[in-house]
Amino acid sequence: VPEIASRAHVERILPVLRHALADAGCTLADIDAVAVGHRPGLIGALIVVVAAAKALAFALERPVIGVDHVHAHLYAGLLDRDPAAEPPDDLFPALGLVVSGGHTALYRCDTALDVARIGSTIDDAVGEAYDKAAMMLGLPHPGGPRIDRLAQQGNPRAHDFPVSRLDPDSLDFSFSGLKTAVLYTIRGRPARIDGRTTFARDHQDLGEEEKADVAASFQRAAARAVTLKMRRALDTMPDTRAILVGGGVSANSAIRSAIVELGKQRRLEVRLPRMDLCMDNAAMLAGLAHLRFTRGDVDDLSLAASPMSAIT
The missing domain is CATH 3.30.420.40 (ATPase, nucleotide binding domain)
Known part of the structure; x- marks a missing residue:
């Protein structure tokens, strides 16, 4: 408020x-x-x-x-060494990613100070999608860390949740379709009864294993959505030398792992912030x-x- x-x-x-x-x-x-x-x-x-x-x-x-x-x-990812030292020139230009409850965006970073946004979410930020998925599963706020923990017990391929692709050349994100898919998986498709929208079930009808599978599958889809746009951005920035990542969702294990793997595939240094940053x-x-x-x-x-x- x-x-x-x-x-x-x-x-x-x-x-x-x-x-x-x-x-x-x-x-x-x-x-x-x-x-x-x-x-x-x-x-x-x-x-x-x-x-x-x-x-x-x-x-x-x-x-x-x-x-x-x-x-x-x-x-934040540049503070893990000497905080007073200037960022090394060989990190730039870099692809920047901010993922949080309020922001999901890609940036071209020509230097640590010269930054331009090249893509952003057209609806929810990824962190907001995490919180809403957690709420659907009956998990308390903040939802991100709780989904991450629950997902460790689930099968990430139990549900094939959609990854929004938008225009083939777009660097923008969308997480509304993923949220809707999670909702329908948990509660079933809505029906109109006596002029009211109702669902066949809710999270209380799911067993713990089913909840863990939903959480793991959601995380896999979210990580794929993020890295899909990062790959496209890197294709348009052949001079990229590093990947800089920040925001609360950068603490998520699935997203961190996916970005590290992307860095290995593209032979780029990845700068993720320490968990406390x-x-x-x-x-x-x-x-x-x-x-x-x-x-x-x-x-x-x-x-x-x-x-x-x-x-x-």
């Missing part, structure tokens, strides 16, 4: 700042610049954090650096901001929050 999120940010922003400084073992005097994720997202919450970051930068007489958090996800985190924001800071690329106090990503 946007209003609740905004109020929660107001309540927590200063305690979080104090906690972060304590964890890092430093004081405000040690800060060289203030980085803030200012887009995309819920505008009310972003306004709170941007105002706090600008106030801190003004008080400390330090520059403020606004970071697109989707861009930062692409940078897959979800939204401040480290990836700071890493990307540090790269900009070292190049003198900073913002001023006119920095504004935006609900939209700047990467187009």
Whole structure:
């Protein structure tokens, strides 16, 4: 709920700042610049954090650096070595992939800073599809990790769920058909009875083995959908040297394995984030901001929050 999120940010922003400084073992005097994720997202919450970051930068007489958090996800896989080191030139150009609850998109990355979107989902993000499939199976939120665990016990070929192909040349994703196929597998096809849409059954009618098979088959289809578009993108980018991946769904075992295998087939280095850097985190924001800071690329106090990503 946007209003609740905004109020929660107001309540927590200063305690979080104090906690972060304590964890890092430093004081405000040690800060060289203030980085803030200012887009995309819920505008009310972003306004709170941007105002706090600008106030801190003004008080400390330090520059403020606004970071697109989707861009930062692409940078997360570059933090596994020396976070202060510049990304090696031999990784670029790279194919970037962000997979999360709100985003599923492909990017051409000519450098760590020069990024352009080349494909995105036309309906649900893959993480949203995971959450909805989990809900259909009666699994609690967040659904992604729970489907991943359940899938380890199932047969990934028990159900041949569809992979959306769209136009042969399209680099866009679609997961609505996959969701519908999972729904019909679990609950049967809907019928109209007395003017109401009803289903023949629900997840409670499935045994644990059947649920595991659905989860495993769903994961296989989701991973195939992601890597299918990645293959097409690589076909259009023969100069690609590496694959950069980020976002919460990059923690999923099936998707990680499929991307690693794709990298082997194409002889490309694959940079996946550490598991603790897959979800939204401040480290990836700071890493990307540090790269900009070292190049003198900073913002001023006119920095504004935006609900939209700047990467187009």
